[in-house]
Amino acid sequence: METTVRNKQVILRDYVKGVPKQSDLMIVSNTLELKVKPGSSEVLVKNIYLSCDPYMGILMREPTPSTLALLDAFVPGKPIGGIGVSKVIDSDDPAFIKGDFVWGMVDWEEYSTIKMPMIFKIDVTINVPLSYYTGILGTLGLTAYAGFHEICSPKKGETVFVSAASGAIGQLVGQFAKLMGCYVVGSAGSTQKVDLLLNKFGFDDAFNYKEEPDFDSALKRCFPNGIDIYFENVGGKMLDAVLLNMNICGRIAVCGMISQYHLETRDIVNNLPNIMFKRIKMQGFLFMDFHDQLEKFYEFVHPLLKEGKLKYVEDIVNGLDNGPAALVGLYHGQNIGKQVLLVDAHMVL
Known part of the structure; x- marks a missing residue:
């Protein structure tokens, strides 16, 4: 062996x-020895799949005190990670032996040497694609589960709105809400x-936000009796309109605000007083806030996958050379479902 x-x-x-x-990203290569040093506690892995996620764009910007509360920024001249x-x-x-399959934080490269491992062993006896651990069985699945169930405390019959609903997290939240017996509406950026949302994930209604001149009118059309739960992925003008349509004691889980990440001057949200007027609970969160619930989440989601009660759509791009295009494409809505980069097809079970 080499x-x-x-x-x-x-x-x-x-x-x-x-x-x-x-052009903000480039492909380079260097020489790597396929051994770890004795006493280093390191793990050397061959990367198979990499997850393309909106938050990575935040980490490509010069860090601020606010963004450092999320994660450390990427370093120019070094690999990005995820x-x-x-x-x-x-x-x-x-804790890890040669041949184990794992998921967790790695650099965007063919091989990664991981120190102080932030990785989890995969039970390969569970009959699901390995790529699922970049999404539905990884941090994004836990994010959807905890944000909806723990922060929003849903009840049967409540009304739920999910923005960016066809994405990796939104598609799961909508289905979790339907399983709870809620009325669910999603917004997305294309007719497709x-x-x-309507025919694959079972949403009750959905609209293309690019074709809606007035978000307030669109929400009133879809929610004549108001919104009990909003799963926030977009921010800006959509959030402003949602605040007008929230019911008293509504809940908003702030998972993302992708419309605002790359603006030099961010949109003004005018309707924030409604949080007080309507006693709305609005909470931001990250998946690591709920990492201790990973096993509880698996107990919830594995049976649903096995029984076919959850649908999951991936958009898989092949080859590390195509990684920059796949990641940047997220910010232009080019992906359909969870964007995943396949690094090495020969390693797929």
Whole structure:
């Protein structure tokens, strides 16, 4: 077996201003020894899948005190990082052995050496695609589950609105809400995505926000009796309109605000006083706030997948060279479902 390899990486050229472009990223390669040092507690993995997620664009910008509360920013001249699915090649950590399949934080490269592992072992006896651990069985699935069930405390018969509803998290939240017996509406950015919400994921109603000149009117049409729960992925003008249509003691789980991430001057939200007037609970959160509920989440979601009660759509792009285009495409709505990068097709079970 060869002891050294060329390790291809996706590097951040410099801090990004505005919407990320493919030119902000470059592909390089270097030499890597396929061994870890004894006593290092390191784990060497071969990356199979990498997750493309909206928050990664925030980490490409020059860090601020606010963004550092999320995660450390990427470093110009070094690989970007995110959630990956990988196979252990060598390990000095007794919790992981050669041949294990794992998911967790890795750099965007063919091989990653992980220190102080932020990775979880995959039970390969569970009959699901490995790519699911970049989404529905990874941090995004836990995010959807905890944000909806723990923060929103849903009740049967309540009305639920999900923005960016065809994305990796939105598609799950909508289905969780339907399983609870809620009335669910989603917004998305194309006719194809709206069709997906209605005919694949079982939403009660949906609209293309790009075709709605007035979000307030669209929400009043879909929710004549108001909104009990809003799962927020967009921010800006959509949030402003939602606040006008929330019911008393409504709940808003703030998972993302993708419309605002790359603006130099962010949209003004005028209707914030409604939070007080209507006694609305509005809470931001991150998946790591609920990492201790991962097993509870698996107990919830595994049977639903096995019984076919959850639908999940992925948009898989092949090859690390295509990683910059796949990631940047997120910010232009080019993906349909969860965007995943397949690094090495030969490693797929």
